[in-house]
Amino acid sequence: MPQIESTANQSQDIVEQLRMEIITGRLEEGMPLREVSLAERFQVSRAPIREALKQLAHEGMVESKPNCGMRVAPASSESMQELVIPLRQTVESFALKSIFAELSEADFQEWETLLEEMRTACETRDYAQLTELDIKFHQSIVMKSPEQGLMSIWVTLVSRLRRHFLAGFQKPNDPMKVYYEHVAIVAMFRTGKLEPSMQALISNID
Amino acid sequence: MPQIESTANQSQDIVEQLRMEIITGRLEEGMPLREVSLAERFQVSRAPIREALKQLAHEGMVESKPNCGMRVAPASSESMQELVIPLRQTVESFALKSIFAELSEADFQEWETLLEEMRTACETRDYAQLTELDIKFHQSIVMKSPEQGLMSIWVTLVSRLRRHFLAGFQKPNDPMKVYYEHVAIVAMFRTGKLEPSMQALISNID
DNA sequence: TTCTGTTTAATTGTGAACAATATTGCAATT
DNA sequence: AATTGCAATATTGTTCACAATTAAACAGAA
Incomplete structure (x- = not known):
């Protein structure tokens, strides 16, 4: 916005x-x-x-x-989602790059809180809540970026992938997988290494 | 929309x-x-x-x-434009691919009309009009796509590049260059070859 | 002068009534 | 029975009036 x-x-x-x-x-x-x-x-x-x-x-x-x-609105077509996923990866990578150097302990605390909520959502199989938390996590990265208008682009992209979230959560055997993935992402952020962090973030978007 | x-x-x-x-x-x-x-x-x-x-x-x-x-809104930052240009290329390529097989003579007629207006705008050095026509040309490609929501994404991207248009027009020595480029694009469309057409379209977006 | 607090005006945010348009249901006709 | 025309209903689009908020103008004291 x-x-x-x-x-x-x-x-x-x-x-x-x-x-x-x-x-x-x-x-x-x-x-x-x-x-x-x-x-x-x-x-x-x-x-x-x-x-x-x-x-x-x-x-x-x-x-x-x-x-x-x-x-x-009905879900986007398959081909549309195939278009949007790499776009979203590009946008979030850009956002991460723009904030990576100035990440503070407060930022990490915010994410840790989200991770805790994510853990309980995984444990209780609350997929709706899990979707909301997943979105909020990625949104927070874009929101921290000082680049004006990045959020508008991101929101427009994510809305086309909303079905992707629920569908992706319900299939994996290990219901904690989503939680672990995000823990890994934040942990990678803490190392201060940009490239692997971007890779971890991107691999979570599919 | x-x-x-x-x-x-x-x-x-x-x-x-x-x-x-x-x-x-x-x-x-x-x-x-x-x-x-x-x-x-x-x-x-x-x-x-x-x-x-x-x-x-x-x-x-x-x-x-x-x-x-x-x-x-003020113009986007340089880094923002560097992010958005390839996004726009991807979106327009996708749009073109989705309509290429069903292009009709009416579509080409529409473009020919735009090209004529573009020619006079080039001749009279009316850069504002030229910008408007350039946008309308690319917009028409996205608009023809049956994919719902593609236009919303495109508009959000283009608005970040609006300064790019005017700036790009005023520099070239040959003021007809913009016209020739679009003539080449439409001509390539008429050949019915998808890959070179996408390449021509992409090369015009920078 | 410069700063601070208060008042004043300008502007957006919200509410409520009215107009325009599309959908639905029903009846008349074939 | 199916279809067409028409009226009734529901819903959005627009206008205007009012409330809330912000920015600017201004006066007074240090």
Whole structure:
């Protein structure tokens, strides 16, 4: 999001909430999103709801048919995902490179917290929560980058891969695999070696 | 834009107009965009203006400071452009590949028309117009692709390169160069050979 | 003068009513 | 029974009025 300083306004909160519900699959594909229903649910007027939906439409999370309403967008085609995955790898690598030298202990603490939550999500097989945490981890890397507009690009890409997340989690035999992978990533970050860190991050994106 | 069928609504028209004015440099960097002023100019209320500005903000054309208004976003950093150029090449190649087999005479006619306009723009040294036509040419390729959401990604990338256009046009000795390059691209498309066509398209993106 | 705090104005954020458009259901007709 | 036309409903698109927030102007004291 191209906001210079993010003050908490209603529509932004709604965007983040709806985005996560779509990514995690709590809101199924094709489900219509009515402005009045959402307005009642979030206890606000239609205006902030409209803004939120418009933004999600631009991100690719929902589809808009003029005068006919929004609905949760269907998953991207296989070929589309094959296009987007390397794009996402490139963007996140770039983000990591731009922040790597200035990583502080506070950054690592933030990630350690996420890792703990990820561990419990793995243990309880809470795939929706796991998806959310995975997204948040990668998002945090992009968010730390001082490059303006990188986040907008990243969000637009990730929304096309949202199905990829859930699908990827449910197949592996070892349900802790996702957790271990991210532990390895953070550990590699701590070594201070850029190239292997980028490699670890990239290999996690597929 | 993720609209399934594009009916002409006001905010969309405003988006396209403002986007072109920013890309072509008619609206200078840092210039504030006030909702009421724009509402008066376009003879509409603030709501469609707000929607247009929000969309442009997500595309990276304008920056938004909450409760403080929008302004034309400054150009991307050099490193950012170096990131985005190959991304754009990848996206447009993908788009071309997805439409190449079904190109019709109508498509070529559309391009020929653009080429003619491009020629006169080159002859009259109208760099703003030339920028607009260049964008429209590449945009048309992405637009023809049936892949949903490709346009959103493309727009987000191009907005980061908008300075690149104007700068690239004003330097070459031969002012017709831009025209010739696009003529060559379309001619290559007509041969029906995919790989060289993609190469021609890519080489034009730098 | 320079700094600080307060007031004032400008601007965005939100709410609510109205208009325009698309969808749905129903009836009349073939 | 299937189809077409029409009315009723639901939904979005737009306008206007108001609240909340921010930035600027200004006065007063060190």
